[in-house]
Amino acid sequence: RKEVEQDPGPFNVPEGATVAFNCTYSNSASQSFFWYRQDCRKEPKLLMSVYSSGNEDGRFTAQLNRASQYISLLIRDSKLSDSATYLCVVTFYGQNFVFGPGTRLSVLP
Amino acid sequence: SAVISQKPSRDICQRGTSLTIQCQVDSQVTMMFWYRQQPGQSLTLIATANQGSEATYESGFVIDKFPISRPNLTFSTLTVSNMSPEDSSIYLCSVDTGVANEKLFFGSGTQLSVL
Numbered sequence: 001r002k003e004v005e006q007d008p009g010p011f012n013v014p015e016g017a018t019v020a021f022n023c024t025y026s027n028s029a030s031q032s033f034f035w036y037r038q039d040c041r042k043e044p045k046l047l048m049s050v051y052s053s054g055n056e057d058g059r060f061t062a063q064l065n066r067a068s069q070y071i072s073l074l075i076r077d078s079k080l081s082d083s084a085t086y087l088c089v090v091t092f093y094g095q096n097f098v099f100g101p102g103t104r105l106s107v108l109p
Numbered sequence: 110s111a112v113i114s115q116k117p118s119r120d121i122c123q124r125g126t127s128l129t130i131q132c133q134v135d136s137q138v139t140m141m142f143w144y145r146q147q148p149g150q151s152l153t154l155i156a157t158a159n160q161g162s163e164a165t166y167e168s169g170f171v172i173d174k175f176p177i178s179r180p181n182l183t184f185s186t187l188t189v190s191n192m193s194p195e196d197s198s199i200y201l202c203s204v205d206t207g208v209a210n211e212k213l214f215f216g217s218g219t220q221l222s223v224l
Contacts, residue, residue, distance in 0.1 A: 043201055043215035087151065097213050099152040
């Protein structure tokens with residue numbers, strides 16, 4: 001079993017839609033959780049950290065369920081510029097950042 | 110956050126040659142990492158570059174193939190040695206800010222094509 005798994009995608013959604021990505025991790029001792037965004041042929045960039053209490057940043061909401069070892073990312077009112085690959089990242093005491101395979105999102109006009 | 114300069118941004122190399130990739134950070138960082146991202150794949154950690162000691166390599170990666178230098182807290186190099194077409198990939202330098210809530214920041218990557 002892979003350490004971090006994500007929805008395979010791709011997700012093709014119209015502008016304005018709400019889309020949710022799921023991520024599961026296998027190491028119950030995982031410590032920190034992040035969502036990264038990667039545009040085509042670019043480096044990954046930190047989108048947001050994921051906290052136990054859940055957190056929101058504008059149109060983006062991240063949730064963490066430690067009991068189920070599950071992370072989610074919700075994007076509301078999708079924009080064309082949201083088209084990218086979204087990477088779920090999990091760490092164990094910051095010693096090893098493990099990347100999920102990514103979920104590709106295409107927002108269509 | 111940290112500003113990371115990585116070069117070259119891309120290169121086309123002949124089989125059997127070696128390429129050294131440089132990574133410069135605008136501040137001192139404890140943890141520096143080198144990742145590989147093959148076409149259509151996610152990131153795979155090659156090694157952790159430790160200042161003042163040998164790099165720590167992940168399973169499947171060895172020092173003879175990917176020698177790493179870390180002479181100080183702001184700089185590291187990764188060499189891809191004796192290249193073959195299978196080494197064609199994006200190589201990414203990254204740093205961990207190392208504060209209470211660790212975050213990983215990336216250089217812009219090196220697109221390597223081996224003929």
